[in-house]
Amino acid sequence: MDIRKRIIIALDYPNAREAEALLSHWEGKEKPFIKVGYQLFYRVGPEWVIKRKEEGYSIFLDLKLHDIPNTVAKGVESISQLGVDFLTVHASGGRKMMEAAREAAEKSARGQRVQLLAVTQLTSTDQPMLNEEIGIPGSITDCVTRYARLAYQAGADGVICSGQEAGLIKQVTASDFLAVTPGVRPLGDDVQDQKRVVTPTQAIKNGADYLVIGRPITQAPSPVKAYEAILAEIKQAWR
Numbered sequence: 001m002d003i004r005k006r007i008i009i010a011l012d013y014p015n016a017r018e019a020e021a022l023l024s025h026w027e028g029k030e031k032p033f034i035k036v037g038y039q040l041f042y043r044v045g046p047e048w049v050i051k052r053k054e055e056g057y058s059i060f061l062d063l064k065l066h067d068i069p070n071t072v073a074k075g076v077e078s079i080s081q082l083g084v085d086f087l088t089v090h091a092s093g094g095r096k097m098m099e100a101a102r103e104a105a106e107k108s109a110r111g112q113r114v115q116l117l118a119v120t121q122l123t124s125t126d127q128p129m130l131n132e133e134i135g136i137p138g139s140i141t142d143c144v145t146r147y148a149r150l151a152y153q154a155g156a157d158g159v160i161c162s163g164q165e166a167g168l169i170k171q172v173t174a175s176d177f178l179a180v181t182p183g184v185r186p187l188g189d190d191v192q193d194q195k196r197v198v199t200p201t202q203a204i205k206n207g208a209d210y211l212v213i214g215r216p217i218t219q220a221p222s223p224v225k226a227y228e229a230i231l232a233e234i235k236q237a238w239r
């Protein structure tokens, strides 16, 4: 796989104008893999996403579906019409919900079916928050690996997890079960609201397949320079 495709830029913007301004930095260059979350999607809608797909972007549509199995299946059917590459569901929705999502993705595929990524524990969650606030006992690692196993058995294509857990997830599932890792911060960058953070090098060395990176690129004085620096770092880590 093209190493550039391993960095997914989170387009966390409030409107098309700002999202397109960021993308304009890549004019004349190879199109990056982009993530459209609900902040942008709820404003720009499916047509904007279809257009970007037609222009040649790989797209991760991060809508984090979490509902009863039938509702999630119907949502996946609608989303499949957009031709996006990745879609998130919450692993905490359970086996039946994820099985229904997979079945719907297969049934409604137009060409390549959408890859389903199950969110394990958000990278903004730390140990005290998991135990005391959310009320799940045990370690974060146990919780994340449990969700990963469940997602694997239910037919998801991979999980969203911290780079800290990527290696372990491969061990308890399969080497081709995708570990897609947000919460990535180049050394010295502000971690902001993220808790389980790793550097690009650590994420790759731990076995991450894709790194989801937002603010370290989008808020950099030169987004392309920041992107290229991370790319150079992960190329190095690959050796």
Ligand SMILES: O=C(O)c1cc(=O)[nH]c(=O)n1[C@@H]1O[C@H](COP(=O)(O)O)[C@@H](O)[C@H]1O
Residues within 6 Å of the ligand: 010, 012, 037, 062, 088, 119, 121, 122, 123, 124, 160, 161, 182, 183, 184, 192, 194, 212, 213, 214, 215, 216
């Ligand atoms: O599903 C996600 O993409 C996601 C899951 C998670 O556990 N943590 C997480 O940060 N994300 C997303 O990854 C991106 C991270 O952005 P930055 O913190 O700006 O790099 C955001 O768009 C989050 O919504």
